[in-house]
Amino acid sequence: MDWDAVELSLRLAGATTLILLLVAPMLAGWLAFSRRRWTVVVEAVVALPLVLPPTVLGFYLLVALGTQSPVGQWWAETTGRPLAFTFTGLLIASVLHSLPFAVQPLLAAFASVDRRLVEASTVLGRGWWSTLLRVVLPLSRHGVVTAAVLTFAHTIGEFGVVLMVGGNIPGETRTVAISIYDSVQAFDYATAGRTSLVLLVFSLLVLVVTYALNRGGRPAWPQG
Amino acid sequence: MDWDAVELSLRLAGATTLILLLVAPMLAGWLAFSRRRWTVVVEAVVALPLVLPPTVLGFYLLVALGTQSPVGQWWAETTGRPLAFTFTGLLIASVLHSLPFAVQPLLAAFASVDRRLVEASTVLGRGWWSTLLRVVLPLSRHGVVTAAVLTFAHTIGEFGVVLMVGGNIPGETRTVAISIYDSVQAFDYATAGRTSLVLLVFSLLVLVVTYALNRGGRPAWPQG
Amino acid sequence: GADATAEPATQIHIAAASDLQFALDEVIRVAEQDRADDLSVSVTYGSSGTFVQQIANGAPVDLYLSADQDYAEQLIEDGHADEDSLFRYAVGRMVVWAPEDSPADPDQGLAGLTAESVDTVALANPEHAPYGAAAVAALEDAGVYEDVSDKLVRGENIAQAAEFVRSGNADVGVLALSLARAPEMRDEGSYAEVPLESFPRLNQAGVVLAEAPAEAEELASYLQSSDGQAILADYGFYPPEWDGD
Amino acid sequence: MTLAVRLRRHVLDAELEVQLDPTGPVTVLFGPSGAGKTTLLRCVAGLDRPEPGSRVALDDQEWTGARQYVPPQHRPVGYLFQEHALFPHLSVLGNVSYGLHRLPRAQRPRRAAEALAATRAGHLVDTPTPRLSGGEGQRVALARALAPEPRLLLLDEPLSALDTPTRLRLRGDLRDILLRLGTPTLMVTHDLGEALAMGDRIAVLVDGRVHQHGPARGVFARPATVSAARALGMDNLLPGHVTSTIGDQLEISVGAWSMRTNPPSGAAGYGAGDAVMVGVRAEEICVTADTEPDARVGDAACVVRQRATVTAVTPEGSRHRLELDVHGVPMVATVANRDAVALCAGQRVSVTVPGDAVHLIPHHQPSEVPPGG
Amino acid sequence: MTLAVRLRRHVLDAELEVQLDPTGPVTVLFGPSGAGKTTLLRCVAGLDRPEPGSRVALDDQEWTGARQYVPPQHRPVGYLFQEHALFPHLSVLGNVSYGLHRLPRAQRPRRAAEALAATRAGHLVDTPTPRLSGGEGQRVALARALAPEPRLLLLDEPLSALDTPTRLRLRGDLRDILLRLGTPTLMVTHDLGEALAMGDRIAVLVDGRVHQHGPARGVFARPATVSAARALGMDNLLPGHVTSTIGDQLEISVGAWSMRTNPPSGAAGYGAGDAVMVGVRAEEICVTADTEPDARVGDAACVVRQRATVTAVTPEGSRHRLELDVHGVPMVATVANRDAVALCAGQRVSVTVPGDAVHLIPHHQPSEVPPGG
């Protein structure tokens, strides 16, 4: 059982979720409340990683982060290590790749916040940033949880990008998805099965807890 | 440029989205409005494909769909073809894999529908199914669009499952994600780049149109 | 094993063609036993072409073992390794393999793949896996490529192709002999060898990459030593100098 | 028809049995803000689940009981929400037709249009629902509740967002509709005028308890508790005590002055020393600018006449409101606008409380729910 | 201080210039449901953007103008929403403190508590916001609007959800607070009593147009248009026409009968044949059970006395409402409860309209906005 890979995946997913929980609300807030026409285009660009196969993203990243690119070279010279095939490289890829999974649910949630509450906030002298933080975000709790779950999950499950820019290095870039893939190819169905099971049970636990906690504000069906 | 692959991916994503747009609202409605304790567990199970790496899903599917399994055998006997390495197999995999991407945004959207409107509907004599269709779903428009976009996109971008159960058959299971991957591995960066670009432009167009259409009901920031 | 105060073990990362999946594991196990010092070797198996592409983009690989000499030479050309670090370690052999209950009969060789009862034929992706390219060449040589092209299912590398067949999802596969001889497959099916002369010879070669630690060189030597070669021979590899009997 | 309700939830701890006959179908639920009126309606509709032991039954149909709980969609009630709760994604017509799914499809538009016309909202059919103003929304919501012709109507402040002329007209219209349909109605209102104009019976709810329940005019005229009296707009509630009983009459001292009066049901219930609350409506008090001497009169025409000082004059539309200082006891009176012209703060006046305007309430200080209330 | 407003949006097409002096700070916006009152407030607060050409300015600060648009968060206004719009995720205290971010942190709790106490909502601090009842929520929302002590207050029906006693008390409280702070206030209400009790000035908005604007009592006493009169609760609006002018007096025929009266500003404006609307408030009409003969009297004390039939009697709390048929003309009167006891539908009575109760409005049928209105 490849515990290293499990740990690595959790670390990667955790870091990605953390970063996106900071970045996505700002972005989503700006997108939701800006009245400029071209925000639609920005919205589409943000959503792009969604539609792009991970291999496309992986390809562009490989080109951008690889030692043949200026960015990759600069990074390699500064840190002494290349970006591609490192944890940092994976993290960058994951953040980009999961961005829409964080932004989309937030956008949907922001859109259903009662407009009058936003108005009440502005009329009490609060600008959009303050309103976002104090009214819109707290009232979008379900959206925030969905964003976090989707981001975390999507990163855990990420395979294509990692295969392309990760390089399958144990402890550094061999995530659990890759590890299971390898086990299956090595006909080691037992290990594949066991790793899958561990992941399954763990995920189930995390999800049950998340949903149970999140259930509080859920509008149950009127006493029926 | 692998047009076959592009077409196949669009077909797969379209079919998956269609199926899930029918299934997910029911499931989400039941999950959102049931007051039974154990729905939390069902909710977690529905969300599982989210956390499972596509390779795990692919592994289980390979085992389940293969001719050594009862399901696979039954299918092979009935249709004369095995499920693995067919479009139908991919579709089943995609639907399972994208289920949470459709259900999650719907759940979040349902949760933010004004509880009083649900009450108003019941008190006017409508049961939960009717209320779901006539009140909750229409008021969750943003959630539905998000669910559709995420599902479509996630299917277009799907790589791991397809790699594991697809078999890379042109026109049948070689999706655009696989095609680009192959191009890159074969050092055919030109084709990879071109295919990516086509996908990028197409996706951008679809997204811009979707968002522009969806923007209507968005609560713009009060006249600032 | 070393005690806690010892220097951290040297890390060697090997990227190896997936036909080595089982053979190389054994080689390394034995090699590690023979050594006094601590050596930590990690291996990634995959298609030979993929690795070249990754190494070209900076993947931290110390020893690259290809299924085909051309890929190894490409790394030297691109300046990722010294010319004299190139070495051959085996000649790869190919088989038609089918599981026990398969409708296909491997004994008929490639020609048998045209049988109507055969729905799917697994092979490695010819675009970046040498065994895939070799399989296509052999099929063409046997004059059946046109007939079977609709049945082809491509694994990302030769190990995945093998996995397709072994799991029963594909009826038959054109695989590496080394995989067919692996304990995991030996008892599951039967195979017939594809004549060596029906496809361009699979000269399996490796390179030690520039800046690799000395231990990588040592491992490469071990692979070419008689001990190493014996293990490879067990898995059906011909020695690199093999000249047709 | 009888609606039997015994409910406990949050502040609510109420028991109510309403006889709903078609010729007097409207029971008004009256009480201060936060008394539990909305909670009661919600429990009857099945939207809130009361504590065990509660019971809601219409005739012999038990809706909430020990063994069963009929879900709201199976209770044939019409509900007007205090916040309207119109469906923003449906048109005005869509909203009103929403509850008509049991009607043949062809009849629905007509029924909806009728309901809209009845609530004077016919002209709003083409307005997008989110654009309706407060009062427009309320009329549409009322139409939506009426349209399915439910067996029981629950209206939570149906007219509160309307301007006075519209409200007066709708009051009449609504009462006519309810009488015509004979639909038993439980209606919450804050407006005493509305309660009396529309209600056949009034139930006074204060702090979650039913303080009084009976025919509208009876409740209005004779509040049973101090809280009920306060809720029912009895502006002057003067604490006093019985100093002596003389035959049928009671001698009561209030502040610095005293009065002699007939208690509503003979002097039987009262004895010397009993605390009582003397209730007088502001509009029953006569205020005259002349300054006749103080007098305590025992006959029905005049219980007491006192000199007083006007402390404030406030216009209130049809009347003026006077705040008075009657020998240290603050009192409120209203006078016709015509008569108010001559009055201003600081002026000395004469205050006469007519005999039939005095209402006595036993005044048990700590717990003031009447037994069996 | 002067609030200058010229607005066009939806139904709204209004021009209003309000002098807001600290000793009479409250301007009431009065008008029927759907008149555009909320729209006007929203445009002043900057929540709705009016059409180009509109202008909102407080003194020399232009908030909405040709060249600039101050966003709502930079307009120092306090706004009470008709639907309260309390933040459900914040506590009551959190809601009231929300606008206090410019105050030093240490002072916020005290200020919030003060505001809550002022709106009689101090006891609600510990109630979860979503559980507040309708009236409780309104008081908290009012406290939230008051707490930051804005330069201009916009209150959309601040007391509509309250029961009468609480409302009467809060009326006084609120007026005292506004007077103390001297905060200019634009307040929407449907309740004429409230408008008169709280407003220093009244602006009557009907169908999006300002029909009249002036000191509260003046507007109440002399509505300038038929719509304004209707909105201001002038219950009897009888179409008639001038049959002749006799010196200072006008002879007016209404239905089957005629009356002679002094027009408010001499007969100058009227000539024979002019259409007029005769307005009389219900409470100004005297109804007596005796049946004196019909009479047309020219002096101030009595313009006309007619026999009439009572068609309906409705209790309204402090008064009873009578519907009358006066020689074919339907009229409404209110009488004291005491006097109503003797009255019932079908009864013949005598109706007297006092001279000073008659108000004449020129009656241009089609477009009835007064010039310069």
Ligand SMILES: Nc1ncnc2c1ncn2[C@@H]1O[C@H](COP(=O)(O)OP(=O)(O)OP(=O)(O)O)[C@@H](O)[C@H]1O
């Ligand atoms: N879930 C709850 N738990 C505890 N108390 C609650 C809950 N919901 C409401 N309350 C309280 O119950 C009381 C009654 O509320 P309700 O809405 O029934 O009042 P109401 O009589 O309709 O008042 P209003 O006339 O102001 O609308 C309120 O004081 C409210 O704070």
Ligand SMILES: Nc1ncnc2c1ncn2[C@@H]1O[C@H](COP(=O)(O)OP(=O)(O)OP(=O)(O)O)[C@@H](O)[C@H]1O
């Ligand atoms: N976006 C809009 N487009 C067109 N008309 C609108 C729009 N929004 C509101 N209206 C209309 O403008 C009118 C005035 O609405 P407003 O809310 O200002 O009325 P109001 O005077 O506040 O009424 P109420 O006393 O019932 O609250 C209404 O008839 C409404 O239907």
Ligand code: MOO
């Ligand atoms: O390089 Mo391979 O072993 O042909 O996949």
Ligand SMILES: [Mg+2]
């Ligand atoms: Mg209520």
Ligand SMILES: [Mg+2]
């Ligand atoms: Mg309004």
